[in-house]
Structure formats: C-alpha cells, structure tokens
Amino acid sequence: MSFLGQVRLDELPAIDPESPLPRTGLLSFFYDCENQPWGFDPKDKSGHRILYCKDATRLQRQVTPEEVEDEGWFLECKLVPELGASLPGNPPEFLPEDESDAYYELVVDNASREVSGHHQLMGLPAEIQNPMELECQLASHGLYCGGPSGYNDPRSKELEAGAADWRLLLQIDSEDQADMMWGDCGMLYFLMRKQDLADADFSRSWLVLQCH
Numbered sequence: 130m131s132f133l134g135q136v137r138l139d140e141l142p143a144i145d146p147e148s149p150l151p152r153t154g155l156l157s158f159f160y161d162c163e164n165q166p167w168g169f170d171p172k173d174k175s176g177h178r179i180l181y182c183k184d185a186t187r188l189q190r191q192v193t194p195e196e197v198e199d200e201g202w203f204l205e206c207k208l209v210p211e212l213g214a215s216l217p218g219n220p221p222e223f224l225p226e227d228e229s230d231a232y233y234e235l236v237v238d239n240a241s242r243e244v245s246g247h248h249q250l251m252g253l254p255a256e257i258q259n260p261m262e263l264e265c266q267l268a269s270h271g272l273y274c275g276g277p278s279g280y281n282d283p284r285s286k287e288l289e290a291g292a293a294d295w296r297l298l299l300q301i302d303s304e305d306q307a308d309m310m311w312g313d314c315g316m317l318y319f320l321m322r323k324q325d326l327a328d329a330d331f332s333r334s335w336l337v338l339q340c341h
Contacts, residue, residue, distance in 0.1 A: 131201030162201035168337035215252035315340025
C-alpha cells in the first residue's frame with residue numbers, strides 16, 4: 130500500500146482538548162492507490178490500513194518499496210493543525226425550507242476558506258456525493274453497496290440503526306502539492322464507529338472514496 134500521511138497525536142490536545150483520539154502516539158494512513166477501492170464492496174476492507182503506534186520515539190524512516198506504482202508516490206507536505214468548523218452537507222431537518230439556499234451558501238463559503246485542500250481530522254465529512262455512514266455499516270458487515278442489492282437485503286434493516294455510530298476520522302482531499310488525485314478531484318474518507326474509536330481499535334475502520 131501507499132503511505133498517505135501521519136498524525137502526531139500529542140499535538141492535538143492543545144488544539145482540541147475534547148478530541149476522542151488518544152493523547153499520545155502516531156497514526157499512519159495507507160491506501161491501495163493502484164486499485165483505488167471505493168468502499169462499497171465488502172472486499173474493499175483490504176484496500177486501506179491505519180497503524181497506531183503508541184510510542185513513536187522508536188520509529189525509523191523507511192524507503193517506499195519499488196513495487197509501488199507511480200501513482201502511489203507522493204510529495205512530502207507538512208500539515209499544520211488548526212481548529213475549524215465543519216457543517217452537514219445538507220440543511221438540518223429543523224431548518225425552514227425557505228432558508229435552505231442560505232444554508233448551502235454558508236457551506237460553500239466555509240469550504241472556500243480552505244487554503245490548500247479540504248483535509249480534515251474528525252468533525253463532519255465534506256461529502257461530494259451522498260452520506261456514507263450507511264454504506265460503511267452495510268459494506269463492513271458483508272453487504273455489497275455498489276448497487277441496490279445490499280440496501281434491499283433483509284439484513285440491511287437490522288443493520289441500519291448502526292449507521293449512526295460511524296464517525297469521520299480523516300478526510301484527504303486531492304492535493305496538487307502532494308501530487309495526490311482521488312478519482313476525478315475526489316476525496317478519501319477514513320471512518321470508524323464511535324465505540325471502536327473509544328477503544329482505539331483502528332483495525333475496524335472503513336474507507337470510502339467519493340469524487341465529482
């Protein structure tokens with residue numbers, strides 16, 4: 130898999146004291162850039178990996194394996210974390226219909242404040258297509274969501290309630306400075322269930338790719 134980036138967790142408490150992430154250690158994110166799985170197929174589970182290292186002081190820099198295809202090599206960029214606002218892509222249900230246009234303008238204005246790419250740790254995902262929590266819930270439980278079959282499966286009704294447990298962990302935008310492109314100017318979304326996040330069990334994450 131290709132190395133996407135790392136997050137130093139000890140830098141976060143000063144920015145967001147209420148973050149549910151561990152207070153120390155390092156999160157490293159990897160993705161199968163050759164096949165670029167979208168996340169709607171249960172088989173896509175093997176297309177990404179998050180490694181959590183509690184003690185980052187003993188880590189050593191590694192060379193990217195030569196077997197990684199050209200599209201899986203990225204330029205190094207330093208990310209500087211800062212606290213920001215994230216908004217639901219669609220207006221809340223309690224919002225009057227005549228105020229929907231104003232809400233969409235607010236979402237667009239908030240996204241336009243991004244200096245370079247809409248990269249985000251935690252918060253609400255900046256969806257390009259549809260909400261992805263139900264897709265994560267069904268696909269991670271073995272239902273194919275690349276068509277109507279998974280959503281129409283009898284098990285989907287039983288699993289549907291669990292979609293509310295899924296939270297965004299990290300979204301990585303297409304980024305010219307890093308030579309990253311996901312589909313057609315899309316984004317990668319790493320998601321986890323809130324209970325797995327509380328247990329720091331990053332092996333139970335799911336990844337979704339959305340693009341224009």
